[in-house]
Amino acid sequence: MISEQAKQRMRELAKRYPAARSAVLPALYIAQEEEGYITREGIDAVADVIGITPDDVESVATFYTMYHKQPPGKKVIKVCTSISCYLRGCDKLMQHLEQRLGIKAGETTPDGNYTLQGVECLASCGTAPVLQVNGEFVENVSLHDADALLDELD
Amino acid sequence: MPEMEKFLTKHIDVPGIDTLDVYRQYGGYEALAKALREYQPDQLIEEVKKSGLRGRGGAGFPTGMKWSFLAKNDKPRYLCCNCDESEPGTFKDRMLMEKIPHLLVEGVLITSYACRISTAFIYIRGELALAARQVERAVKEAYEAGLIGKNILGSDFSVDIIVHRGAGAYICGEESALMESLEGKRGYPRLKPPFPAAVGLYGGPTVINNCETLCTVPAIIRHGADYYASFGTEKSKGTRIFCLSGHVKKPGNYELPLGIPMRTLIYDEQYGGGVLGDKAVKAIIPGGSSTFFLGPDKLDTPLDYESIAAAGSMLGSGGVIVLNEDTCIVGAILRAVEFYRDESCGKCTPCREGTFWLTQILERLEHGEGKMKDIDLLTDICSNISGKSFCPLGDAATSLITSGVRLFREEFEYHVKHGHCMVSSQPALV
Ligand SMILES: NC(=O)C1=CN([C@@H]2O[C@H](COP(=O)(O)OP(=O)(O)OC[C@H]3O[C@@H](n4cnc5c(N)ncnc54)[C@H](O)[C@@H]3O)[C@@H](O)[C@H]2O)C=CC1
Ligand SMILES: Cc1cc2nc3c(=O)[nH]c(=O)nc-3n(C[C@H](O)[C@H](O)[C@H](O)COP(=O)(O)O)c2cc1C
Ligand code: SF4
């Protein structure tokens, strides 16, 4: 459900910009906050507020990786796999997380608790390897840290 | 005159410097007050020209000159601050935003005044949640203190600042794609010219500058252009933040005058502290993963735009990545090129298809299934992408391959002949 309150926030955003359309990205974030991912209803709500077609909104939403097309796990773990983290052994970290969670990168645990993702450089290359849990950074991650982190999250 | 000066990071570790009160205790917003009190907008542009400041986003274009190129017409002008930092090896803008967000706000304000802009946007990469929260809070505090909004500090200058978050797309760091994204569209690059200074956001003349570039502006106004320009080299003035990563003992952000030798950054105890495990350097990527490898024979090259270019690479975004002698060069290049394959926006064929082929061939070679002719095929495809793509992302995807094959051809050949690498298999977790 996209609440009336959420729609109101979207309308205010649309007014804030010189052109309403600029509010598409922030409005999609609001839709995602409401339902956990980008749903048909979310797209329709954004289209309605901005005054463009749902197809148009969908074509924007699918361009950007931070809009979930399916419901993600409760805890989304993003491991950076780009060059500086690679040089510091992020592949070993990823393998370890895959083993502990029993899933492969890109998958969600059957209980819906965890999604594990490999992602591109997170602008944290000086503290590699790094990961994010629901958007918050954990830096200089050793295998031991990874275990402690999962214990804490469980 | 001191030998070293820090214009950006001097107070970065002061507790509470992310709040307006502490930032002001350390001289924050004095440059803004000085700019409004003592300068006409055009004089500020002259001052920034005189400082020699060049864009820290990668291309190194002279900042004052870019501002003076703004089209003079009756369309509204805009400022976009590029905080989309996502070039592998680059992590300075995130630090500035997280730790000293008011410096960015002050830079945006002075720049808006200089360029006669009344709406400014700060476009922050979607993945940087903490940075966005910090900047949003700083903007809110500054609004409440009358530093943003109408008649700032009693002057007749008024400006609005809107913090806008990206949503995961490297290409949106490219300035024209950034504007498309800010207009609520897919982030496809536009044809240049016209440059944003002529036709930019919503069709108006637009200034786009990198986060670090704008964070430097307050220091230039506060200390004077001449003082700023007394650091650095003849053509690369001032200081910049070098992001040191990879196989060094002390990776991190180091603000240093341009022209400091690469060896000093990597080996000096105050900075990198040497190569991990005291190994030899195999190669250096001096300016983010879009730039060309330099071999260890280039370690004494000064880190300034001209010297790094003369050595065969680019200073780029300031991301210095060090690879030690145990690194499989084919594996490292494969990893770097996968990034461009995944981040290609798909608008033009050479980049969209080419980056896919490149990774396929590199994968074959890495796993010992490649043929000798694959090596030339790689460089062949590179020459069909580079210079033939719609935007510089295509070119960027080829830099490490062409320079890697040139410097380490025998290692590619070894993979073909022996079916595996001549050095270690996979980097260890440090
Ligand atoms: N910081 C990061 O995360 C990344 C940085 N880069 C860097 O980006 C660079 C390429 O950026 P581009 O914007 O394509 O370079 P560019 O050379 O086209 O432009 C540089 C800047 O100068 C301006 N400019 C150039 N000529 C102008 C003129 N005649 N009139 C008015 N303005 C003019 C452009 O608008 C732009 O703002 C690469 O060198 C690379 O190092 C690339 C990827 C990521
Ligand atoms: C693919 C690509 C990605 C880019 N990403 C960024 C970025 O994340 N941040 C940035 O400041 N500049 C980035 N740039 C450079 C911008 O297009 C532009 O040159 C820069 O923001 C201008 O600011 P400056 O003059 O202060 O450097 C990128 C360029 C390309 C081609
Ligand atoms: S070069 Fe790549 S990123 Fe740039 S427009 Fe073409 S497909 Fe898009």
Ligand code: FES
């Ligand atoms: S390479 Fe992993 S954060 Fe930059």
